[in-house]
Amino acid sequence: MISSLHVIAHATAAPELTPIPKIQGSGTASSLLDKPVTTSGVITGIGSYTDKQGVAHQEFYVQDPAGDGNAKTSDALVARPTGTVDAKVGQAILVSGTVSEYHEITAIDGATISVDPNGTADAKLAPTLLKLPSTETAAATYLEARESMLSGMDDTFVVTPTQSYGTFTVVDAVTHGPNKDYDKHDQASHLQVASGLGERIEVATGDRITGIVGPLDQGQDAYQILLRDKVHVVAGPKPPAMWGDLDGDGSISAGDLAALKARQGSAASGPLDAADLDGNGKVTASDTKLATARAARMASTAPTFSVANVNAENFFDTVDDAHKRDTVVSPAQLEAKVAGLAKLISGELDGPSIVAMEEVENATVLEALLQAPSMQALGYKFELLPGPDLRGINTALLYRAEQGITVSNVRQLQGKSDLGKKPGSDLFARPPLTIDVDIKGPKGMQDERLTVLVNHFMSAYSPGGTPTEPWRIEQSKFIVDAANDLQKAAPDRNVLVIGDLNANESSKPITMLSAAGSPLENVTERYVPKGERYSYTYMGSAEQLDHMFLTKQAADRVQFAGVHHVHADQPAAGSARPTDHDIVETRIEFAPTPAR
Incomplete structure (x- = not known):
């Protein structure tokens, strides 16, 4: 059916044609911009685009089958009629209209499309x-x-x-x-x-x-x-539970180490090969060395407490907050989110002693989470203080009170910055949730005294698309200063800095957190093999956005640190993943009671 004035019809006369390669040219934009042209080619694809007014239109990908033989010029462009055209892939057509550059793609806008009487249809043009x-x-x-x-x-x-x-x-x-x-x-x-x-x-x-x-x-x-x-x-394999655990039994055994040695000199089987601990696409002696060191730490039988970070990705309730740009979800969506997070925390993570969380709207959603049957059995309590974030997302802390964990001195830290629209603006839209946490040690072990700072640094880009690293650099400096102040005020308390810092491990906001003058050590950099060390994937890059830093006395007692790859490598739709971030976890040994 034809439903437009731009009709596929036989042309009555052969117009003067401008070849597609000439329209494209060898530069980033056409030299014929805003000029009327007529050209010819074969339709290779039919799609749609949305204009600046939000209206959807057809667009046709049209290619000159012969081309001009010049590797520097494209042989195709996009034709955008103002109405709807009944056409199909493989048809040879004439296109008349005005040359434009929209979203950096050379196109013919306001296109009139007709059958090319001299063209040859080709539905199987080779790519x-x-x-x-x-x-x-x-x-x-x-x-x-x-x-x-x-x-x-x-x-x-x-x-x-x-x-x-x-x-x-x-x-x-x-x-x-x-x-x-x-x-x-x-x-x-x-x-x-x-x-x-x-x-x-x-x-x-x-x-x-x-x-x-x-x-x-x-x-x-x-x-x-x-x-x-x-x-x-x-289909490729699922992500390993742990890099170095080749047989998937949850440990790095002598059998795993033998299998690693046997594979030395070979290529990794894919991007998720548990044998590729250093993440370079090969299995080498370096991988065996990393796995051996990891196995030795995990062989310790000393009692531990565990800490995990969960970016809950838009954990909103069903009520519209008039003062925030919050997302309102349906009851069914909230129920599914609660079920997914409960399964993650109680199942995959096996109920960590402490769970830092980001992107949590309010106490209402956390209460719903803790009422999930699998969570009730773990005896969690939570702390959350609302902050000024425009979307209404906050940081929070879950802790297992039944394990003898108590919290006190719950507060938010805030700094000032001249980077905002006004000098002296708040440094944090999501101020670090800062809590003193005391964990009862088992017999023969000291109690653990921690000050936990749960962070969610500024996103990588502002709503207008401006890079925001200078903000995160200032935020990191503030955290280092706060950690130093906390250590001076209470030397017997270790400091844990944890959260989604929206920066990868090689960026300045992250490296400065453990640089000279800081009391903090990067736990994942020290203990997690490079191949496993990412918590988010985007446009081909595996990035660690979720981080954990400890003061040295506690960092030296890490028995295990790793990333649970249960989300970032899985497709968004059709899956039950409650968040797009993977989960960073560490298990820290209690310090023994000094001999008297």
Whole structure:
């Protein structure tokens, strides 16, 4: 059915044509911008876009089948009619309209589309197989020259699962290999794949995909293939419970170490290979050394208490707070969220002694969480103080009172900054929740005295898209100063700094927390193998956003530290994951009572 004035019809006369490669040119924008043109090509994909007024429109990916033979110019562009056109992939068409650049894609707007009487239909136009260069600058130039062209990747590993908006990230399985990329390293090798033209698929990190084909578009400031054809997916393994535990029994045994040695010199089997402890895509003697050290610490039988961090990702209630930009969820959504978090804390984490939480709206949702049957049996209590965050999300602390844990001196810390709109603005939208925690030690062990600072640093970008690292640097400096002050005031109390710091481990806001002059040590950096050391995945990068720092006296007593990879490598839709963050956990031995 044709439902537009822009009708697919036979042209009455052959117009003067401007070839698509000439419209595209070799630069980042067309030299014919805002000029009227007529061109021809074959439809390789049909999708839609939303204009600045929020109205959805058709868009056609149109490619010159012959091209101009110039590797620096794209042979395709996007045609955007103002109405609806009845057309199909493979048709040869004429397109007349005005050249535009929208979202950095060269297009013909206000397009009139008609059948090309001299064109040849081709529903099986071969895609250009992408071979990404090794640097980001070269990759950007390479992809710009293939903008809108029918493109493909033949054999890939998924390195970021399907996100809520339907996009996942792949790397070439041969040229890149099975290793993960940490902290936004090696971004040039990553390519986004979106389900803009076909059926959405849900894939997980480590899945292997062949036959990715679709037009090359842009989204989220990155190039992406709009998946058009069906692909073949071979599901990868689930993330290991612990790197070094090859047989998955929850420990690193002599058998695991022997298997590691036997695999030395081989490539990792995929991005989630438990044998690749240092995360470089290979199994080497370094991996065996890391696993051996981890096994030795875990062999200790000294009693411990445990600490975990859970970013609860938008843990909102069903009531609209008139003074906040909070999200209002349905009763069913809240029930599902509570069930998921309860299962996570009581099951996967086995009821840690202390749980730091972020993105919690209020006491109402925490009360609902603690009323879940599996949580009631653990005897948790909580502390939460509302803060000034515009969305109404706060930090909180759960603690198992039945284990002899008591809390006191519950307060929020706040600093001032000149980085805001007004000098002397609050440094924290989510002030560190600071609590003195006392844990009763078992017989023959000292009681543990902690001051816990639960943090949720400023997001990586402001709502307007401005990078915010200067804020997080100031926030880190404030935390270091606070830790020093706490140690001076109470030397017998260890300090635990924990939370979602919205920065990866190599960034300045994180490195300065344990730099010279700080009393803190980075627990995950010291004890967790690099391959396991991430808590969030985004656009191909495995990043550690959730961190744990301890003063040295307690850091030296860590028996185990690790990351529970139960969320970040799984697709957002169709899963029961209650949050998009993985969980950092550590088990700390009680200090023995000094001999008299």
